[in-house]
Amino acid sequence: MLRLVMAVAGYIDADEATARLGVKRTTLYAYVSRGVLRAIADPADSHRSLYSSVDVDALTKRKRHGRKPERVAAATLDWGLPVLSSRITLIEHGRLFYRGQDAVELAGHASLEEIARLMWDCGAEDPFAGPAPAVDQAWIRLAAALGNLSVIERAAALLPLVYGSTALTWQRETRRLWPPAVALVRAVAAAAAGTRPTSAPVHTVLADAWKLDKGGADLVRAALVVLADHELNASTFAVRIVASTGASLASALAAGLAALSGPLHGGSTSLVEIFFDEVERSGDAAKVVEERLWRGDRLPGFDHPLYPEGDPRGSALLGMLPLAARRVDVLAAMDRLGKLPNVDFALVALRRALRLPRGAALSLFAVGRTVGWIAHALEQCEEGKLIRPRARYRGQE
Incomplete structure (x- = not known):
């Protein structure tokens, strides 16, 4: 019996995420645990996770630039990964939040x-x-x-x-x-x-x-x-x-x-x-x-x-x-x-x-x-x- 997979806008499954990143699943899970890759439960199967396509693409770009600090910094300052931690405002899934409130x-x-x-x-x-x-x-x-x-x-x-x-x-x-x-x-x-x-x-x-x-x-x-x-x-x-x-x-x-x-x-x-x-x-x-x-x-x-x-x-x-x-x-x-x-x-x-x-x-x-x-x-x-x-x-x- 085929399992129905429900598509979630902006999210991809583990197979596609690992293929884009060129990493094993253990590395994928590590990215999630370190907070650099967002994941949600698959609506069609709570035992599976879906991964943010935006985060995957950002990580892929970061890997292409290499790990030299100056290259990471240059990419970060141009609509890249976060450069400062803040508790004030969040932009996520097309919405804007002030301290958790829309x-x-x-x-x-x-x-x-x-x-x-x-x-x-x-x-x-x-x-x-x-x-x-x-x-x-x-x-x-x-x-x-x-x-x-x-x-x-x-x-x-x-x-x-x-x-x-x-x-x-x-x-x-x-x-x-x-x-x-x-x-x-x-x-x-x-x-x-x-x-x-x-x-x-x-x-x-x-x-x-x-x-x-x-x-x-x-x-x-x-x-x-x-x-x-x-x-x-x-x-x-x-x-x-x-x-x-x-x-x-x-x-x-x-x-x-x-x-x-x-x-x-x-x-x-x-x-x-x-x-x-x-x-x-x-x-x-x-x-x-x-x-x-x-x-x-x-x-x-x-x-x-x-x-x-x-x-x-x-x-x-x-x-x-x-x-x-x-x-x-x-x-x-x-x-x-x-x-x-x-x-x-x-x-x-x-x-x-x-x-x-x-x-x-x-x-x-x-x-x-x-x-x-x-x-x-x-x-x-x-x-x-x-x-x-x-x-x-x-x-x-």
Whole structure:
């Protein structure tokens, strides 16, 4: 009698896994026990296991590169195997989790402050219960002078004026850093909104500045939640490097803001805006996409290496927006290429649906991600270790 084998997306059986890796089953089991290869029970036979195809491919690539440390490091830093341990965020099976809780589900009801308490491991304590942060009188003058700059530039300039934000994290207990952390979150929100920091919920600060109704404010809240963290991306890695030196939270956040501004990270939202502009001028999304393909241009706002089946953050936000003809046309044209919208596309779509000022997509990104950056900075401080990789010299001998 033939046994029915139930296929599980993203998982393969032991025969295929060992064949791809070129190892014996004992080695396969050792990979699982060491935590470098994920395994689940076969739904058709609980006595058998299935193995993550993604992990198998990553191990295969690692074996091809050899075991020299510099080769392993080079592969690791390019969407490779984990380089740091963390208890904050998990990306697995096309889903995003904050300390074990599904981020998309949290976006249905949680505030950014609640996400911060979760990520910062505050327990029953609420560091956001205090009054608005004290700011230097220079804040008002400097904020006015920086009005024409991007949110990234404004926030980086204003953060050192937040009381307690420039104190070194070195040898300080994590809970002692919560008050300046709260002040920094509120300060980044104020920089984005063009106001002074207040104790109001962050999403209402932004909604009031952008004159949104209750529905619009709820969309802003949801966006901030799904943007709060995304594991060890470029900006978060930059934050952890600075935090590992014992520098202040303001300094660590400045590194995160700088990294976020680049067009291969949060600055990609500006490229999506240009893409939308082209479609609006043309009136024909399919034609714009085809012209970009002929020119060899990027198609920003689509696909993500960590989500081969689609970015759940982008899907969640787009599902909350009212239908818009231009957006539907763009999605249809990209769908014909097999491309799925990511969170950058969704942020720009949200910005346009709510008629927010240009640049608001990046503002949402920066404000929401501040919470995750702080979580990683606090976790790195607890590690008490300096992040110091080595370089592989390729210059003149």
